[in-house]
Amino acid sequence: MTVNELRLALSESKKIVITTHHKPDGDAMGSSLGLYHFLCSLGHEVHVVTPTDYPYFLHWMPGHPDVIDFTKDPELAAELVSKADWVFCVDFNALSRINELGELVRASSAKKAMIDHHLEPEGFEDFRYWDTTSCAAAEMVYRLIVELELTSHINKDVATCLYTGIMTDSGSFRFPSTTANVHRIIADLIDAGANNSHIHELIYDTNSENRLKFLGRVLGEKMIVIPSLHTAYMAIDYALLEEYNIVTGDTEGIVNYALSIHGIKLAALIIDRGPICKLSFRSKGEFPANEIAKKYFSGGGHRNAAGGMSTESLEKTVKKFLDVLPEFEYLLTE
Numbered sequence: 001m002t003v004n005e006l007r008l009a010l011s012e013s014k015k016i017v018i019t020t021h022h023k024p025d026g027d028a029m030g031s032s033l034g035l036y037h038f039l040c041s042l043g044h045e046v047h048v049v050t051p052t053d054y055p056y057f058l059h060w061m062p063g064h065p066d067v068i069d070f071t072k073d074p075e076l077a078a079e080l081v082s083k084a085d086w087v088f089c090v091d092f093n094a095l096s097r098i099n100e101l102g103e104l105v106r107a108s109s110a111k112k113a114m115i116d117h118h119l120e121p122e123g124f125e126d127f128r129y130w131d132t133t134s135c136a137a138a139e140m141v142y143r144l145i146v147e148l149e150l151t152s153h154i155n156k157d158v159a160t161c162l163y164t165g166i167m168t169d170s171g172s173f174r175f176p177s178t179t180a181n182v183h184r185i186i187a188d189l190i191d192a193g194a195n196n197s198h199i200h201e202l203i204y205d206t207n208s209e210n211r212l213k214f215l216g217r218v219l220g221e222k223m224i225v226i227p228s229l230h231t232a233y234m235a236i237d238y239a240l241l242e243e244y245n246i247v248t249g250d251t252e253g254i255v256n257y258a259l260s261i262h263g264i265k266l267a268a269l270i271i272d273r274g275p276i277c278k279l280s281f282r283s284k285g286e287f288p289a290n291e292i293a294k295k296y297f298s299g300g301g302h303r304n305a306a307g308g309m310s311t312e313s314l315e316k317t318v319k320k321f322l323d324v325l326p327e328f329e330y331l332l333t334e
Helices: 003-009 026-040 074-083 101-108 139-145 156-169 179-189 196-204 210-223 238-243 253-259 291-297 312-334
Strands: 015-020 044-049 087-091 111-116 127-130 223-226 231-236 265-273 276-283 303-308
Touching: 003 127, 015 074, 026 044, 026 087, 026 139, 026 156, 044 074, 074 101, 111 139, 127 139, 127 276, 139 156, 139 179, 156 179, 156 196, 210 223, 210 231, 210 238, 223 253, 231 253, 231 312, 238 265, 253 265, 253 276, 265 312, 276 291, 276 312, 291 303, 291 312, 303 312
Parallel strands: 015 044, 015 087, 087 111, 111 127, 231 265
Antiparallel strands: 223 231, 265 276, 276 303
16 A cells, blocks of 8 residues: 555544554654644544553653553453554554554454554555654654645644654664754754653653662662673662562663663663563664564564563573673674
8 A cells, every 4th residue: 555545545534543562662652642643633533552551751742641551441442443444553563562452453454554663574564654764653654744745734742742752762863863854854843833842851851769769779789791792781670670669661761871881882671570571772883782682582673772571580581691692792892
């Protein structure tokens, strides 16, 4: 299906569900809610259904009160998906990324649209809008609106959400994927009503006391540096999460502190979440963090930002991570 065919499909009122990946981040919610406000402005009946909850520092976003959390209301979510004419899948490209919701989407008779910038799409979609060079899914949503020739519908709410998505997934516009064109898009979004300084404050300057104390413990006691391999990692046990009453979003961005150490090329955050261990990888330059995630930890992502998981204990997961580093030594030490 082409963009022109999508434009024609959206010319009449439709029932639309928008969903995004497990534990949505700023780009997932920014792109989803930005698309939500855009499609609502066209007269469609639109619902955003997330597979799980998402960080509290994103709850200020316009449209948050209307978001349906599948884990809290699975029956309503299932009904909406089953009756939808279209399901827009944003910031992910494999239905396994939305947990149990994925099989409901797969079984739905709705047309599926994928808007994403990650590698290796599964191929479940009827309409694909995909570019791995894009810095954020929110950038993709903006570009799609432009191609649909409907930029007059980029109101303040659309602009605010898309700005949030691009800002968070570009590392506040510092990652290499932040091109000159991305800055032009940002300028357009500010012109459309996005309050850039206020959005930054709401995202990055909104912490709980517990989170800051937790961060201090992690950086002071859990960070291990391996100078010979230009690697740093942090392993967090479940007891520490409980001690500080850590909630969704509290561990967001912590891995970047390890990567910020002078000389470090690879950083990892390994967290015992109970039944599984979650891993976040960040790297600099040409080091392929996504290769470690994909090959050894059932994950994937971008070259410099990736994630994975392990069903083994925290200790065994850490050992596995350390054991695979020599395979990449030539890249880490070049």
